[in-house]
Amino acid sequence: MLNKLLFKSVLFMCAGVMLLLASNDKVFSQGVGLGAEAEATVEENIPREKALVVKYINADLDTIDKAFSQAAPLKLELQMQDRAFPNGGGSVSALEVRGVHNGSRIFFNFKWSDKTKNDRVIADHLFRDAVGLMFPLDIVTISPETPFSPRMGDRGKPVNIWHWKADWEREMDSECGFEHMEDQYPDMFTDFDFHTHPLHFHDQELHSIPLISGGRAAGNMLSQPNKGTTVEDLNAIGFSTLTTQDHQDVQGKGKWENSGWNVTMYRDLITADTNDVQFIPGVETFFNVAVWNGEEGDRNGQKSISTRWSPVKLETVKYDQ
Amino acid sequence: MTLVHNWHLGRKMEYPYFESRPKQQFAAVFNINRCIACQTCTMAHKSTWTYSKGQEYMWWNNVETKPYGGYPQFWDHKILQLLWDNGNNPMEWYTSDDDKDATSAPYGLYNSDTIFELAQTKGLNQQAVGYIPDDKEWRFPNIYEDTAASEKTNYETGPAAESSELPEHKRWFFYLQRICNHCTYPACLAACPRKAIYKRKEDGIVLIDQKRCRGYRKCVEQCPYKKPMYRGETRISEKCIACYPRVEGKDPITKGRRMEARCMAACVGKIRLNGLLSGDYTKPDPKNPLDWMIHIHRVALPLYPQFGTEPNVYYIPPRWAPRSYLRQMFGPGVDEALEKYATPSRELMAVLQLFRTTQTMFARFEIEDGKKIYETEVDGRKFEVYNDTVIGFASDGTEMVRVQVEEPTWESDEKRMVTY
Numbered sequence: 001m002l003n004k005l006l007f008k009s010v011l012f013m014c015a016g017v018m019l020l021l022a023s024n025d026k027v028f029s030q031g032v033g034l035g036a037e038a039e040a041t042v043e044e045n046i047p048r049e050k051a052l053v054v055k056y057i058n059a060d061l062d063t064i065d066k067a068f069s070q071a072a073p074l075k076l077e078l079q080m081q082d083r084a085f086p087n088g089g090g091s092v093s094a095l096e097v098r099g100v101h102n103g104s105r106i107f108f109n110f111k112w113s114d115k116t117k118n119d120r121v122i123a124d125h126l127f128r129d130a131v132g133l134m135f136p137l138d139i140v141t142i143s144p145e146t147p148f149s150p151r152m153g154d155r156g157k158p159v160n161i162w163h164w165k166a167d168w169e170r171e172m173d174s175e176c177g178f179e180h181m182e183d184q185y186p187d188m189f190t191d192f193d194f195h196t197h198p199l200h201f202h203d204q205e206l207h208s209i210p211l212i213s214g215g216r217a218a219g220n221m222l223s224q225p226n227k228g229t230t231v232e233d234l235n236a237i238g239f240s241t242l243t244t245q246d247h248q249d250v251q252g253k254g255k256w257e258n259s260g261w262n263v264t265m266y267r268d269l270i271t272a273d274t275n276d277v278q279f280i281p282g283v284e285t286f287f288n289v290a291v292w293n294g295e296e297g298d299r300n301g302q303k304s305i306s307t308r309w310s311p312v313k314l315e316t317v318k319y320d321q
Numbered sequence: 322m323t324l325v326h327n328w329h330l331g332r333k334m335e336y337p338y339f340e341s342r343p344k345q346q347f348a349a350v351f352n353i354n355r356c357i358a359c360q361t362c363t364m365a366h367k368s369t370w371t372y373s374k375g376q377e378y379m380w381w382n383n384v385e386t387k388p389y390g391g392y393p394q395f396w397d398h399k400i401l402q403l404l405w406d407n408g409n410n411p412m413e414w415y416t417s418d419d420d421k422d423a424t425s426a427p428y429g430l431y432n433s434d435t436i437f438e439l440a441q442t443k444g445l446n447q448q449a450v451g452y453i454p455d456d457k458e459w460r461f462p463n464i465y466e467d468t469a470a471s472e473k474t475n476y477e478t479g480p481a482a483e484s485s486e487l488p489e490h491k492r493w494f495f496y497l498q499r500i501c502n503h504c505t506y507p508a509c510l511a512a513c514p515r516k517a518i519y520k521r522k523e524d525g526i527v528l529i530d531q532k533r534c535r536g537y538r539k540c541v542e543q544c545p546y547k548k549p550m551y552r553g554e555t556r557i558s559e560k561c562i563a564c565y566p567r568v569e570g571k572d573p574i575t576k577g578r579r580m581e582a583r584c585m586a587a588c589v590g591k592i593r594l595n596g597l598l599s600g601d602y603t604k605p606d607p608k609n610p611l612d613w614m615i616h617i618h619r620v621a622l623p624l625y626p627q628f629g630t631e632p633n634v635y636y637i638p639p640r641w642a643p644r645s646y647l648r649q650m651f652g653p654g655v656d657e658a659l660e661k662y663a664t665p666s667r668e669l670m671a672v673l674q675l676f677r678t679t680q681t682m683f684a685r686f687e688i689e690d691g692k693k694i695y696e697t698e699v700d701g702r703k704f705e706v707y708n709d710t711v712i713g714f715a716s717d718g719t720e721m722v723r724v725q726v727e728e729p730t731w732e733s734d735e736k737r738m739v740t741y
Contacts, residue, residue, distance in 0.1 A: 086446045086514060086539070121536065122553035125455055181375050181554050188377070208373040214531035215555035222536060223555035240515050242535070300514050300537045 037084040037239060044307060045147040047286055050074060051311035054099030054106060056281065056318055064100065064264060068109045071098040078112075078291060078304040083151055084239045088302025092291045095131075095306070103317045106269050106279050108133060110164075110289070113260040118294025119166035122184035127294040129166040129256075131263055132303075134159050134288045135277040135312075137235070142286055142309055150288050150309045152236040160277040161234040161242065162265050164252045166294070168230040172253075178225035221248075230254065231265050235275050239301070247273045269314075282316045322441065325506060328602050329626035329652065331426025335438050337448055337511045343525035345597040347503045347563050348611050349585060350621040352637040352676065354662070355592040356496040358384050358466070365587035366500075370562070375554025378459045381561035382500045382584040388646060389465035392499075393458035396547045397625065400436070401649075403450045404627065406443070410434045412627050414653045424603045427619055428626070428654040435629020436508060436545055448511040451543040469494045487641060488663075488700060495639040498592070500584060501548040501561030502624065502632030503527050509560070512543035524597060525633065526563040534558055545628045568597075568682070578715045579682040591677035596684070597716075598633070608685045610672050610713070611635075618669060620661045622651035637662055664704040671711035674724045684716035694727055 052074040059067035073096045080090030098109040110131050118129045137158040142148045153159035171179050182188050210216060215223025221232060221244045231252035233245045249271045254263035269279040277285065286309040292298040324333040325340035366382035383392045391397055404410060416429035434442055436449040443450075471492045485491050503520075507527045510518040517533035518540060520526070529540070529549065534557040540549040541558060549560040564582035566572065572580050580586070585595035598615065599606045605616035614621045614635070621635035638647045638655050640663060647655040661669065671688045691708035698704065706726065713722045 088446060121556055123456060124453055124459075124538065124541065124551050124553075181377075184553060209375075209554065212370070212373040212376070213555050214529075214559060215534070215552070215557045218530075218532035220532050220534065220555070220557060222557055223531075242515070300535070300539070 038082075040083075040147060040149055040151075042144050044150050045142060045144045047142050047309040047311055051284070051313045052097055052099050052287065054101050054279075054312060054314045056103065056315040057100050058102055059100060060102060060105075061266070064107050064109075064266075067100045068098045068107075068264075071100050071109075073098050073111075074310060076289060076306045076310065078289075078306055081290070081301050081303050081305045083307075084301055086301050089290075089292070089296070089298050089304040091293045091296045091298070092304040095289055095291060097289065097310075099312065099314075101269060101279070101281065101314055103281070104269060105266055106314070107264055107266040110263045110265075110291075111260060112291055114256070114293055114295075115259050116293075116295040117166070117256040119170040119256075120179065120184060121167050121294075122179060122181060126184075127297050127299050128292065129261060129294045130292040131164050131261070132290040132292075133162045133164075133265060134236075134290075136160075136286055137275070137277055139283070139285065148286075148309070149238070150307060151305075152239055152242065154238050156237070158235055158237050158275075160275065161236055162250045162252075162267075163232040163234060164230055164254060164263050164265055165232065166254065166256070166261070168227065168232075169252070169254045171227075172230050176225075177227075220244075233276070245273065245275050247271075247275070249273060249276055279314055281314045284311055284313050286310065287312050322437075326425065327435075327506065327629060327631050328425050329428065329623050329631050330431035330435070330629060331420065331422065331429055332431065334435050334506075334629050335441060336506050337437075341520075341522075342505060342600055342602075343520065343522050344600045345523065346505070346525035346600060346633055347568060347595075348525075348598040348615070348633040348635065349500075349582075349593055349595040350611060350614050350635045350637065350676075351498045352592045352673070353495055353497065353639045354637060355590045355676075356384065356498060357590050358386070358496040359589050360384055360463075361587045361589045362498065362584035362593070363462075365583040366561075369564070369583045371559075373554075375552040376559070378462075379550045379552070379559065380462050381548065381550075382498070383462050384496050384498045385463065386466050386468060386494050387497045387642075387650075388470050388494065389468050390463065390497075392462045392464075393454035393547050394461065394464055395458070396454065397650075399452060400450075400545045400625075400628065403452070404434070404436060404439060406434075406439060410439055410442075412649075416653045424605070424616065427616070428622075428652050431627055431629075431652075433627065435627065436543075437506075437511065437629055447539070447543055449508040449543040449545070451508070451512075451545060453538055453542045454547060467494065485641070488659075489643050490641040493642050495642050497624075497636075499546065499548075499624075500582075500634060501527065501563070502546055502630065502634045503561075503563055504633060505631035506629065507544070508628070508630050509540035509544040509549045512539040513537075514539060518549075521565075524563075524565075524568055526565050526568065527560070528562055528565070529558055529560050531557065531559075545625065545630065546632070575681045575715075578717060578719070580680050581682055586677075586680045588677055594676045594683075596682040606685075608687070610675055610683050610686050613668075613686075614672060618661060618666075619654055620658050620669060622654045622658055625650060626652040664699045664702045667707050667709055670706065670726050671709045674711050674726060675713050675722065678713065678722040678724055681715050681721045683713040683721065685714040685718075687712045687714070691725065 055071040057067040076095045096111040100107045231250040233248045233250045236242045250267045252265040290303045290305045292303045322335040325336045327334045371379040413432045420430040469492045517530045536557040551558045567580040570577045581595040585593040596611045605612040689710040694708045695706035708727045
């Protein structure tokens with residue numbers, strides 16, 4: 001009898017505490033996203049109707065531009081990221097996406113207008129242009145009944161993110177594969193030398209970089225020279241959880257022309273990495289995008305986003321007769 | 322936002338995380354009166370942590386001449402101006418006895434917005450008001466060195482005479498020694514959207530996780546003291562690490578005992594005492610030299626407490642500077658602190674002898690009474706000096722130093738006085 005009473009009172013107390021917690025959003029919200037993340041709306045869990053059809057074309061990297069011209073573009077409207085703190089972006093309003101696969105590789109092409117090319121982040125006030133492409137990691141159904149956050153995934157609902165960066169592109173094309181301080185500040189070592197890169201002069205400083213560079217020692221991919229790619233392969237389970245993968249599988253190339261970016265990201269359809277999304281011709285998945293405009297100081301949550309998922313359909317492989 | 326207690330402000334304030342104080346807190350007392358701006362601390366820091374590429378402009382420790390100097394240039398003018406908010410946030414203090422409490426509100430009650438609260442009030446897209454300094458502002462670490470303020474810039478003191486006299490000089494400047502304050506409520510930590518910045522539970526040191534940082538520069542923007550700095554070479558930010566391997570006792574010289582940071586141990590002017598505060602500010606340990614100076618004797622004060630980050634580097638203010646300037650910089654505790662410093666008690670006199678006597682951090686001190694050696698009058702108050710002996714102990718109880726108030730001198734035998 002007494003035991004039952006005790007059990008009941010404990011139960012009631014628990015319920016009371018739960019109610020108290022639920023009514024005070026400050027307490028709950030603290031664990032995630034610094035207490036300023038808006039609840040997902042119903043619309044956010046309804047994917048767009050129009051799908052991106054990833055056309056099967058027997059093309060490879062050299063002929064991909066021509067192949068893209070045969071693929072129908074999916075035009076996405078972008079808006080300011082106003083769902084999670086810190087908000088921002090919105091300076092890029094539209095993005096054109098195209099998809100092609102050749103049976104072993106998948107290619108995505110992005111075109112958006114951006115009057116300024118921001119492809120260096122070496123000084124305090126410089127931020128990069130970038131585009132992010134996101135997929136649910138697993139095969140999922142997305143609907144209001146089976147919600148899946150189109151922002152950056154959620155706990156238990158991981159996403160795979162491909163992040164192309166304009167400064168990485170510039171570095172791929174540069175002579176040493178990595179830009180150094182003196183590329184931004186050509187006279188940083190001396191104002192009085194005809195040769196602005198007197199390596200002999202600051203030889204010791206140069207050799208000290210691997211010794212006293214926290215970013216490199218910790219294996220932060222942003223700090224590594226000669227990354228060999230312009231796209232970072234990442235995972236996330238919600239805001240502030242973005243994490244670089246140990247195994248990088250995505251490649252990319254981008255070009256700034258006619259006041260806009262033309263970026264292609266590509267990867268093998270199937271990889272050996274369990275943290276990567278896998279593409280199977282004939283099977284549908286979803287994607288979402290975000291664009292950063294460095295000129296406007298975009299970084300992190302300050303980005304132009306598409307608020308809903310779009311379906312991606314891969315055409316089946318058509319074998320030549 | 323949650324409510325946390327900030328004892329500098331004597332009240333609860335808004336902060337994005339719960340109050341979670343470390344078990345012990347890395348802290349230091351800087352005696353501004355003794356500093357000669359030799360910059361040995363600055364170089365000790367530089368040669369240890371920031372001698373590499375991309376770190377050229379990083380001075381995690383710097384000594385600037387106030388009121389004009391600052392690194393980055395005019396950092397405090399700018400933050401104060403932001404916080405002033407065109408007069409909408411007057412940065413007022415209530416200092417009547419009713420507003421004070423010995424442990425939770427020793428300086429009184431700050432009745433305006435902190436950097437966190439103002440950002441909320443104004444609905445800004447950031448956790449704290451702040452700005453990213455541009456390249457120009459990082460150019461001159463020691464700009465306006467030794468430049469004095471005079472009557473033109475100091476309305477309170479009036480025209481300057483040929484010479485200046487205590488208690489307040491009419492022409493004045495002083496040196497401000499600055500490192501990361503390893504705040505109890507760090508604005509850099511609050512600002513980071515990735516939670517890449519953390520405050521260690523064991524010693525309160527605030528660090529940037531070099532693997533998680535993605536170079537967003539939110540910490541650079543929102544730290545009011547401007548101590549996190551972006552490193553272009555690695556594309557991520559770095560900050561003062563409080564020489565944590567030394568604090569952990571990893572340096573073999575101190576045989577596993579906690580060791581003062583490099584900038585502290587290198588101080589030529591003996592202005593610095595570095596150690597750990599006991600974690601609970603409501604129960605300060607009267608035998609811990611830092612607890613005693615900061616919480617009990619209150620001779621050392623926080624830098625710009627009105628920012629609201631509860632900084633953990635404490636300053637003994639300079640005796641000669643105008644009080645209104647000092648109150649703005651160190652809060653309303655200035656008058657009490659200066660009174661205590663101008664005619665130091667026997668205990669303070671003894672504790673001041675501990676500064677820079679060993680690299681080992683003191684956890685405890687004892688005083689043995691000595692005889693009276695001197696008597697005078699300062700500002701109309703009687704001041705007696707006793708030759709007491711102070712003994713400093715490490716956290717494991719080992720006696721590290723034993724020094725007297727009067728420095729022992731020794732005269733050579735007359736036969737050895739060779740004249741050439």
